[in-house]
Amino acid sequence: MPSKQADIVLAPPGRVKAAPRWQPCRGLEYAAVWRTPSQETPVADSGDIIREIRMNPIVPSESVLVATARSMRPRKAEEPAARDRRGHVETCPFCVGNEHMTPPTIAAFPGQADWQVRIVENLYPVLGDDSSATPLVFGLQQAMDGYGRHEVLIDHPKHGVAIHEMSAEHLALLLGAYRDRMEQLYAGNDRIRYVLVFKNFGAAAGASIPHTHSQIIAMPVVPENVFNEVASSRAHYQKHHQCIFCSLIDEALTFEATIYDRTSGEVRRRISVGQYVIERGERFIAVKPFASRFEWEIHILPLNHEADFLTVTEEDRQDFARVLRRTMARLDAVIGGAQYNFFLHSLPRSPDLADCAGSYHWHLEICPRTSIPTGFELGSGLFVNTISPETAAEQLRAVEL
Ligand SMILES: [Zn+2]
Numbered sequence: 001m002p003s004k005q006a007d008i009v010l011a012p013p014g015r016v017k018a019a020p021r022w023q024p025c026r027g028l029e030y031a032a033v034w035r036t037p038s039q040e041t042p043v044a045d046s047g048d049i050i051r052e053i054r055m056n057p058i059v060p061s062e063s064v065l066v067a068t069a070r071s072m073r074p075r076k077a078e079e080p081a082a083r084d085r086r087g088h089v090e091t092c093p094f095c096v097g098n099e100h101m102t103p104p105t106i107a108a109f110p111g112q113a114d115w116q117v118r119i120v121e122n123l124y125p126v127l128g129d130d131s132s133a134t135p136l137v138f139g140l141q142q143a144m145d146g147y148g149r150h151e152v153l154i155d156h157p158k159h160g161v162a163i164h165e166m167s168a169e170h171l172a173l174l175l176g177a178y179r180d181r182m183e184q185l186y187a188g189n190d191r192i193r194y195v196l197v198f199k200n201f202g203a204a205a206g207a208s209i210p211h212t213h214s215q216i217i218a219m220p221v222v223p224e225n226v227f228n229e230v231a232s233s234r235a236h237y238q239k240h241h242q243c244i245f246c247s248l249i250d251e252a253l254t255f256e257a258t259i260y261d262r263t264s265g266e267v268r269r270r271i272s273v274g275q276y277v278i279e280r281g282e283r284f285i286a287v288k289p290f291a292s293r294f295e296w297e298i299h300i301l302p303l304n305h306e307a308d309f310l311t312v313t314e315e316d317r318q319d320f321a322r323v324l325r326r327t328m329a330r331l332d333a334v335i336g337g338a339q340y341n342f343f344l345h346s347l348p349r350s351p352d353l354a355d356c357a358g359s360y361h362w363h364l365e366i367c368p369r370t371s372i373p374t375g376f377e378l379g380s381g382l383f384v385n386t387i388s389p390e391t392a393a394e395q396l397r398a399v400e401l
């Protein structure tokens with residue numbers, strides 16, 4: 001797997017034309033741009049070199065360095081995961097017929113005997129419901145007990161089937177399993193503040209068992225990433241009386257602009273309609289985030305405002321399944337055997353976030369792992385993206401399905 005940090009040079013010494021300034025790029029989306037005399041017009045869709053820091057419009061304290069200079073690119077093409085395409089593996093605990101090899105079944109869909117999706121206890125849970133409730137405080141050091149639930153969802157009875165190879169009907173069933181189990185976990189204990197559903201696919205994404213599966217973790221705290229999104233979008237709502245996710249969807253669907261340099265009059269960026277749209281269903285949209293942390297990151301959101309994943313209807317699930325399947329097929333066609341994480345972000349159950357139903361908007365984030373984060377990223381918190389989101393979106397859209 002290539003490293004992202006081939007050679008980090010923001011701008012060659014002495015060649016910086018102007019200090020970076022925060023400048024509006026499109027509507028809610030901002031970037032700081034370093035320009036050098038050799039860079040004529042860094043128009044996003046022309047394939048020119050881009051070297052800019054883009055603010056995450058939803059969480060402005062998070063930003064991404066988009067650096068597409070050749071020296072910043074991975075040295076070779078992304079390494080595909082060694083896909084295990086076997087239908088059935090005798091020794092695999094998740095394969096159909098081997099149910100006795102897993103911890104007991106918590107739930108099975110549509111039923112125990114003919115299960116298509118099965119939920120079991122995790123053999124090595126990161127959180128458990130057997131710990132004491134006494135919080136530990138020592139000086140400035142505080143700890144909460146690791147109360148929670150950690151479960152495994154076996155996505156499919158077949159061993160090596162990828163998401164885009166599952167039928168839309170099966171994916172709708174899987175999404176229903178996510179929803180139903182989330183609801184049960186929230187209802188089962190009022191100490192639960194967040195239920196995170198996620199999937200690791202491929203060794204680089206942390207999957208330890210090759211059989212396709214997802215995980216569900218119910219926890220007594222709202223994780224920081226979710227908290228930051230919910231709190232920042234609430235602040236936006238209080239100021240603008242608009243859900244920022246809805247505004248970003250509107251921008252993705254309708255925005256058209258040419259941004260000129262203030263002094264030279266050169267074209268700095270052209271935004272065309274649908275530039276960030278990867279897939280559009282009747283009820284869901286898959287978009288490439290303007291400030292993508294990962295080269296091939298894609299988010300799927302409901303087109304109409306919905307804060308809580310638990311409110312999805314049967315029709316929603318069917319359309320979501322179609323959009324997810326087509327999106328994953330595009331990713332597979334472009335980067336072949338993508339190793340990825342995906343996770344659901346939905347309204348937490350926290351008293352101090354109870355007023356966020358109008359301002360938060362649930363979504364699925366798909367984050368393919370095509371390079372290893374380096375010290376620069378871990379030390380700075382600034383993600384480096386070596387392919388411009390505009391170019392990546394264009395390539396993903398160009399796939400004929
Ligand atoms: Zn298996």
Ligand SMILES: [Zn+2]
Nearest residue numbers: 243246305361
């Ligand atoms: Zn919204």
Ligand SMILES: [Zn+2]
Nearest residue numbers: 229345363365
């Ligand atoms: Zn999110």
